[in-house]
Amino acid sequence: MGGLDTRDSTLDALEETLLNKSGDVPLALRFRALFSLKALGTEGNVRAIEIIAEGLKDDSALLKHELAYVLGQTRQEAAVVPLQLSLKNLSEDPMVRHEAAEALGALGDQGSLPLLREYLHDKEEVVRQTCELAIERIEWETSEKSKTEKIQKSAYTSIDPAPPLPLDGDEHDEKVEKLQQKLNDQSLSLFHRYRAMFRLRDIGTPAAIDALASGFSDPSALFRHEIAYVFGQLSHPHSVPALISVLRNTREESMVRHEAAEALGSVGTAECLPVLKEFSTDEEQVVRESCVVAVDMWEHENSGEVEYAVYAPKVEA
Ligand SMILES: [Fe+2]
Ligand SMILES: [Fe+2]
Numbered sequence: 001m002g003g004l005d006t007r008d009s010t011l012d013a014l015e016e017t018l019l020n021k022s023g024d025v026p027l028a029l030r031f032r033a034l035f036s037l038k039a040l041g042t043e044g045n046v047r048a049i050e051i052i053a054e055g056l057k058d059d060s061a062l063l064k065h066e067l068a069y070v071l072g073q074t075r076q077e078a079a080v081v082p083l084q085l086s087l088k089n090l091s092e093d094p095m096v097r098h099e100a101a102e103a104l105g106a107l108g109d110q111g112s113l114p115l116l117r118e119y120l121h122d123k124e125e126v127v128r129q130t131c132e133l134a135i136e137r138i139e140w141e142t143s144e145k146s147k148t149e150k151i152q153k154s155a156y157t158s159i160d161p162a163p164p165l166p167l168d169g170d171e172h173d174e175k176v177e178k179l180q181q182k183l184n185d186q187s188l189s190l191f192h193r194y195r196a197m198f199r200l201r202d203i204g205t206p207a208a209i210d211a212l213a214s215g216f217s218d219p220s221a222l223f224r225h226e227i228a229y230v231f232g233q234l235s236h237p238h239s240v241p242a243l244i245s246v247l248r249n250t251r252e253e254s255m256v257r258h259e260a261a262e263a264l265g266s267v268g269t270a271e272c273l274p275v276l277k278e279f280s281t282d283e284e285q286v287v288r289e290s291c292v293v294a295v296d297m298w299e300h301e302n303s304g305e306v307e308y309a310v311y312a313p314k315v316e317a
Pocket of ligand 2: 065258
């Protein structure tokens with residue numbers, strides 16, 4: 001077996017790839033290495049967490065924001081400090097700082113509450129709004145309410161910025177309609193509106209997707225990018241027209257267009273590929289890079305290739 005040796009050399013190889021030690025590793029391959037490291041990190045492999053954290057010094061905002069996201073999903077204490085550093089770094093790209101704040105929320109790290117409160121006044125709206133959500137998420141997780149609410153078990157394993165709204169016994173159609181109202185009601189807290197968003201995701205019907213797409217008219221770029229993220233999770237062909245119009249809209253924020261590109265890559269139907277190829281030369285770096293990665297994902301989805309990950313770690317049970 002020699003389990004440990006294998007794991008060490010696997011980690012060395014993943015480190016080389018993720019951190020682009022040779023200087024010529026294609027971005028798509030780095031994303032695949034991250035996918036493998038995430039699996040190891042989530043199991044509690046501290047070195048995997050450290051390698052991912054080291055990547056936060058890269059200069060691709062796209063890669064860094066993904067690393068921050070992944071760190072937030074690992075449930076590992078070792079992820080906290082590197083994420084705090086990214087949030088505190090005012091010269092860091094706002095998309096990366098947003099993802100770092102969100103990840104601290106996903107980790108449910110109560111020790112980060114004072115820091116998150118500090119950035120409720122950040123000059124970047126996406127950072128301010130994310131801190132607001134992360135604080136509410138951490139507070140919700142430790143609340144009495146969270147223990148009594150009847151929440152339908154989600155088909156998604158992700159730790160989301162807000163839990164879905166609880167079940168309320170409404171009929172299906174009426175439910176979607178009510179949820180859409182909540183989703184778009186700007187007098188409600190962002191957290192509550194996100195809860196409606198994730199409930200709609202879990203319903204997942206074409207009607208729920210239409211309801212979600214109405215959120216693309218919201219004034220908050222953070223909110224719009226989260227709709228695109230949810231569409232990526234759903235990977236339902238019904239969301240494709242809405243996603244394509246977001247990606248095509250060059251006046252839309254690049255953070256939102258990037259998320260639409262990734263979502264199109266996950267949906268992976270034939271109509272997605274030409275659009276993604278078209279925008280792989282976009283003026284905005286994060287849009288361009290997202291399209292390149294999305295094309296890779298598209299090709300993976302349609303190749304019959306079993307593993308997306310490189311050096312798929314052989315994990316012993
Ligand atoms: Fe995000
Ligand atoms: Fe993103």
